[in-house]
Amino acid sequence: MQLKVKQRIALSTCFFLSGFCFSSWASRIPTIKTIFNFSEADLGNLLLVMPIASLIGLPISGWMVSKFSSRNPLILAMLFFAASLLVVGYTTNIIALVVAVSVFSFCMRILNIFMNTQTITLQKKFKRKIIGSFHGIWSAGGLTGVAFCTLLLKLDISIQTHMLLVTLITVLGAITAYFYLLKNDKSEGGNKIKLGKPDPFIFYLGILIFFASVCEGGMFDWSSVYFEDVVGEEIFTLGYFTFMVFMALSRFSSDRVIEKIGMQNSYYLSSGLIVLGIAIVILLPYLWPALVGFSLIGLGVAAVIPMIFTSAGDSKKYSAGMAISIISTYGILGRLLGPPIIGYLAELFSLKLAFLLFLICGLMLIPFSRKLFTLYEK
Numbered sequence: 001m002q003l004k005v006k007q008r009i010a011l012s013t014c015f016f017l018s019g020f021c022f023s024s025w026a027s028r029i030p031t032i033k034t035i036f037n038f039s040e041a042d043l044g045n046l047l048l049v050m051p052i053a054s055l056i057g058l059p060i061s062g063w064m065v066s067k068f069s070s071r072n073p074l075i076l077a078m079l080f081f082a083a084s085l086l087v088v089g090y091t092t093n094i095i096a097l098v099v100a101v102s103v104f105s106f107c108m109r110i111l112n113i114f115m116n117t118q119t120i121t122l123q124k125k126f127k128r129k130i131i132g133s134f135h136g137i138w139s140a141g142g143l144t145g146v147a148f149c150t151l152l153l154k155l156d157i158s159i160q161t162h163m164l165l166v167t168l169i170t171v172l173g174a175i176t177a178y179f180y181l182l183k184n185d186k187s188e189g190g191n192k193i194k195l196g197k198p199d200p201f202i203f204y205l206g207i208l209i210f211f212a213s214v215c216e217g218g219m220f221d222w223s224s225v226y227f228e229d230v231v232g233e234e235i236f237t238l239g240y241f242t243f244m245v246f247m248a249l250s251r252f253s254s255d256r257v258i259e260k261i262g263m264q265n266s267y268y269l270s271s272g273l274i275v276l277g278i279a280i281v282i283l284l285p286y287l288w289p290a291l292v293g294f295s296l297i298g299l300g301v302a303a304v305i306p307m308i309f310t311s312a313g314d315s316k317k318y319s320a321g322m323a324i325s326i327i328s329t330y331g332i333l334g335r336l337l338g339p340p341i342i343g344y345l346a347e348l349f350s351l352k353l354a355f356l357l358f359l360i361c362g363l364m365l366i367p368f369s370r371k372l373f374t375l376y377e378k
Contacts, residue, residue, distance in 0.1 A: 010180035019141025027149035044343020051336035053102035070114040077110035082170035089163025136251030143244040206330030212304035217335030246298030254303040267369035273300030274362030
């Protein structure tokens with residue numbers, strides 16, 4: 001087997017495990033809400049811890065990009081990512097929960113930067129586009145995590161046993177992948193954040209990933225709660241599971257779709273699918289219409305973030321790793337600020353009306369993608 005194929009499999013393993021861990025957390029949010037007797041606002045407060053931890057990670061991640069190749073930070077973050085879930089599963093102390101969620105969020109930032117840095121470097125070894133497939137594998141890992149959680153809920157397995165199993169699987173997988181990941185991929189230039197007027201190219205990519213991440217993060221954290229509280233389904237992972245299935249399908253096919261209709265039209269298509277899906281979920285909060293709505297949202301959201309990370313490699317001001325680090329700050333803020341805002345809106349109005357935030361974010365993809373492609377034309 002060629003070395004580049006082994007490297008692709010190892011990196012795919014990391015993407016899979018990252019999605020698996022994240023969906024294991026997201027699927028158990030209703031369980032955590034019940035254990036700690038949280039209101040929607042209380043849950044929003046807990047979720048707000050995540051962007052704060054991610055912001056703390058901004059200078060640290062920038063320093064790591066400038067000092068290290070991606071392999072060691074990636075695997076170290078993966079191990080702590082899994083360990084934090086073990087604490088989430090076993091703790092009944094609110095302070096320990098907050099610390100664990102903070103570590104989880106910080107490690108997620110490091111993973112996103114260094115995994116995507118590896119994708120851009122590895123892409124150069126292949127003739128066909130492969131970046132979308134890695135994000136498809138992340139979604140497949142997320143889908144597996146949701147399916148695993150659904151099975152354990154059916155069998156009445158505790159959150160403690162669930163998170164122990166997730167941690168063991170992740171640690172074993174990460175250690176195995178370590179030996180085949182890309183080495184010595186640190187860029188020699190463009191590794192420092194330059195103060196001054198924001199680079200328009202990076203800025204528009206950041207705004208696009210912010211809006212996409214509000215939608216994606218909202219689905220991760222609130223789809224199960226929506227299905228339990230609004231749709232009224234006992235198996236509350238159904239909405240999240242449907243979202244992840246169609247997200248994975250879309251990401252595996254996104255490279256071909258982009259080649260066929262172009263990246264700009266792909267942004268328009270994504271926007272339309274997100275808006276239509278959210279409208280169905282809000283107007284028809286019943287089982288089958290809601291499943292259709294969540295499937296459309298999954299199809300729409302899926303391609304946006306891989307397209308943005310692909311474009312990050314075109315930055316003239318920063319190395320791929322530093323561009324991804326800066327853009328990821330916008331993305332993580334969107335993914336992690338969106339869910340607590342939904343919690344506060346749900347407390348003030350209703351969860352159904354709070355979902356209008358996702359519709360607005362979906363619409364915003366159109367004007368800002370136009371701004372981005374105006375820069376490409378210059």
